[in-house]
Amino acid sequence: MPREIAMWEAINEAIRQEMERDSRIIVLGEDIGKMGGAFWCTQGLLEQFGSSRVIDTPISEAGFMGMAIGAALVGLRPIVELQFVDFFGVAWDQIYNHLAKLRYMSGGQFKLPVVIRAPIGGGYGDAAQHSQVLYSIFAHIPGLKVVAPSNPYDAKGLLISSIRCDDPVVFLEHKLLYGLFYLPPGSFGEVPEEPYELPLGEARIAAEGEDITIVGAAYTAYLAEKAADRLREQGVSAEVIDLRTLVPLDKHALRKSVEKTGRLLVVDEDYLPYGLTGEVIATIAEDAEAFKALKAPPARVGNPGVPVPFSEPLEKAVLPSEDKIVKEALKLVEA
């Protein structure tokens, strides 16, 4: 009987299985050892692999990010956990000026097989400094691959691919998908026990449809799938594209879908300006075939550019939701 597990368990299993396979993999971050991670994803690793491979760090993100880079340069394959993506700021220089560029700057001499894992997202009252998504910033920087799974199956396969990748990968996990009791709804699903890879750069068609293409990633893909169900009830056939990776961006899947549906709605929980929605729309608009296929102006739903507020009605007003997707999709289809 196939087993259903939560996304945090899928992540935990991916790391464990890869560490069993390859002794060059180490894990480092705050509270990831003894405690098994603020969001449980490194449970049991310290016990299994010991403190030379599972390293609890001080609160020195720039320092341990730099250490991961140095370790990678001479042969390890570090997985670094940022306790929340919001804290990438203190380590940013190491990420974008070093991790992302050292391969290129060295003329291809160095490999940088580092995975940065970080929880993303809001929707549960953690306010402006603990609710961000920020993946557009990583995606803007050449030299970083950016992954954002929406379910346990993808999470496991994409994480294994990320760990096996010789390039830096930023692997972003939405807190509301982990499946932790205190962070509903959680994403649960069938996940094979054995290791498997999913290619980085292939979007998932989460629902097939004819009338409109709805694009999301991580939690917004999850929301878009639910919205598509509701739209179907209202006679609208929505195709849902779960990007899975922002870099590489699966332009082919996007264009193919829009060529079929002629309508595009991009959903994002990240700050909307200068982000994912613009990139996806431009990717469609600049392509002669896809452009021609567009029956209506593409539209976007996202955080319109507001620090995530604490209070529930305010947060709801700012973040994307099933309702907002349905509403915007109907507007688009009726336009």
Next chain:
Amino acid sequence: MPREIAMWEAINEAIRQEMERDSRIIVLGEDIGKMGGAFWCTQGLLEQFGSSRVIDTPISEAGFMGMAIGAALVGLRPIVELQFVDFFGVAWDQIYNHLAKLRYMSGGQFKLPVVIRAPIGGGYGDAAQHSQVLYSIFAHIPGLKVVAPSNPYDAKGLLISSIRCDDPVVFLEHKLLYGLFYLPPGSFGEVPEEPYELPLGEARIAAEGEDITIVGAAYTAYLAEKAADRLREQGVSAEVIDLRTLVPLDKHALRKSVEKTGRLLVVDEDYLPYGLTGEVIATIAEDAEAFKALKAPPARVGNPGVPVPFSEPLEKAVLPSEDKIVKEALKLVEA
């Protein structure tokens, strides 16, 4: 007789005049006092205003950025210089989690009148860690205004407005426009001696035209103007929009222009993916009128996502240029 000055002089004059007007303005950064700044913009300020208002700092960007924030919270109006924008990474947490958000997070209690000035851009062989533009990242974060002038007149007026603004402003100065002898070509032009403001959020129509809209900012606006001259010789009438500010983005000017020309080319020196070009194209595409007016798919010229290489032919291959703009514009018009 109107005087012509270099952009660095216009910047220097704006700071000086504002500091004369308002004693709450302080300037801090590396080598900005005794030496007058790596790119000369703070020449003479230490002598005129003394070391309590013109503060040479250690190489502690996170520290002095945080200090600027704290000083602003209790009544000063700091101007912080980053020696190159590329170094924002070490101070990023202070910028995006504190400077940008504290007003909002406090429910509007605090004002954050801080200007961050930083030189941007490549094209002179300073390689991957000293040639970046990065303005899309600032523009992505709610709570920051982002300014990028293309000439001395705009630089002075926009900087004065930025200094007078009660919100954080990231003011980005392209090194090739400063007019320093070792960084050609330089931008020189007529600048009134008296202080004046230019509104933040109003693009400049740098050239009027009928056939195509070319959008740029800072050095790419400068290049686009030159490209438009060449296009005119070839019978193509290009309208050039110099954005001047990325936030607020002058959507009205963009849409009005495209409604007229029906063709859009966005030029950027920043990394193209998830950046300015996507945002501008989406701004056009999502607008019903502008969308309808589009006669061809919008196009973009920019750094396609490469750390800026050192060697000249490589750097040329990566960065936008007059030639590339002309070529792409012709392709668009002929499409």
Next chain:
Amino acid sequence: MSRVLLSFKSYSLAEREEKLEAEVTRELALSFYRKMVLARTLEDELKRRYESFEMRGELHLGRGQEAIPAGVCELLSDRDFVSATHRCIAHAVCKGLPLDGIIAELYGRASGVCRGKGGHMHLASSSKRFLATGIVGGGIPIAAGAALAFKTLGEDSVAVAFFGDGAANQGTFHESLNLASIYRLPVVFVLEDNQYAFSTRRSESTAVESNAIRALGYSMPALEVDGNDVIAVYTAAKWAVERARRGEGPSLLDCKTYRLSPHLEIVDTEEYRPEGEKEKWEKLDPVRRLEEQAVELKLASKEDFEQIKAEARKLVEEAFQRALSSPLPAPEEAFRDIFSGE
């Protein structure tokens, strides 16, 4: 071949004792007590209600650490600046933010100190010059910056940065102490060494016995302080704040304490604590300590304590009532306050 014998300069540590005197009046002792008990009472009630899911987000409480904000804030006025951390409730109380405004904020109500936008890690008040940040180490340079402004403007205010032992391993700690020292800023760095950063023991994350030693690297005076003894905290803070006000520059107070609360409520299982450790520290509870000291010094009696506790319960109860009668903010409110004049 030649054998050379060279001599290199190096440095070692010596321990010193700093003797400080303070006067503790009955009034002062009761003021300490009032602050600590008010914070404790508020936090206890918040905990109870949070456990029944009345509030959203995380909740970091500071049971057992109240002597530090109470002792330090005794010396501060509204003109002085404080930056606090994710664990900021007692600090907000001691700096004089209104109880109902604090509570309303934690409930996301329109009358919250940040009108519901901040939440529990981000209590703030411009009139009280108080700011908390959820980024570990983030508030340290900000306090230094407020101090810079005071110096530039010729105000005799001081700035205080409260932060944890975990924060002392952030780069901002280093940069801020250096900056404060070179500019001789009126700032006091108050390190709350509760021996843990979440699950991480100070002794395993910090390569030095005591963070007070690090102050030597910035030519900055520093004291180790019994952070569970409010009189000691006050005495040390008086020395530090007065130095700062006199223009003699920054200092570091390394206050040794212990967090009796979990790192955050509900979620933290506290399995990282060695057996018996918490029990040991419960005996050093600063509220009870002060009761004993005040009785011994004949400054107050059991009746005083009971009365203050009753008052605190009443204040907290009333504050809850006021706070919870405030509405949630209107959704449109979300789009205001990003920029000024909007």
Next chain:
Amino acid sequence: MSRVLLSFKSYSLAEREEKLEAEVTRELALSFYRKMVLARTLEDELKRRYESFEMRGELHLGRGQEAIPAGVCELLSDRDFVSATHRCIAHAVCKGLPLDGIIAELYGRASGVCRGKGGHMHLASSSKRFLATGIVGGGIPIAAGAALAFKTLGEDSVAVAFFGDGAANQGTFHESLNLASIYRLPVVFVLEDNQYAFSTRRSESTAVESNAIRALGYSMPALEVDGNDVIAVYTAAKWAVERARRGEGPSLLDCKTYRLSPHLEIVDTEEYRPEGEKEKWEKLDPVRRLEEQAVELKLASKEDFEQIKAEARKLVEEAFQRALSSPLPAPEEAFRDIFSGE
């Protein structure tokens, strides 16, 4: 009212002397000399050519500081890791990167060590385990990370981070020293205190007399070293590297020196230097110092020096020839190496 007299623990500094012995053979002395002279000769020639605009970008030279990379790298093999800074040319030479590859890189040629992509601030070699970064303080944690890998993999390699006095005020300095100490990593932090960060004097930016003092904050042994005396640098580095190889953990060498070059060529007017300061340090030129020492210790003679200098001139000349016969890279090359397998 009650008067309390409390006693607080505090710390003070004591100076120590560390006596270290080293054996200097003729071979070793000549090896030092060869490294320093080679670096000097290369930099002099680069300066001359840069001044006629043969190269693009900035150029940071390190005249007067050569004893530090020369003395330290004497103890390193290709298996050891080095991170260097924007001022990395002498370090690359001393770590054994090929001269022609270095020159070709500065000229943006296809045969450059980074195939023209890195440029002068970013010399790198994976086979020599050498990396430079243009971000001040950026290389410090990276060296600690290489050391972590060596420890994890059971390699007896060490990592060395070279960085300036300016970098010692970056947060990464603090974080890296702490991390290296808690994990007991085989890393040596080599601080090149040339007393300036661009125009900024150490004494005005750094709140401590000597950065060696800061090591106390990480329970890390540290030595102050005469950075213009290659024998002293070598002796101190031997102690540090051997400790690291034996698994005894990190250490800090605070090497006092002076930059006789401008911060960067052409642009820097050096007006920030007090009169006579540079002249004073010119007398302490490490190349001449070693000549005097070697003669005094009867390890080498004037003829040896002349011969080595002539060899260096020849090596540099030939390297320039090889380098400049290499083509510029093809434009398409720009789009490779962003990701692996592309």
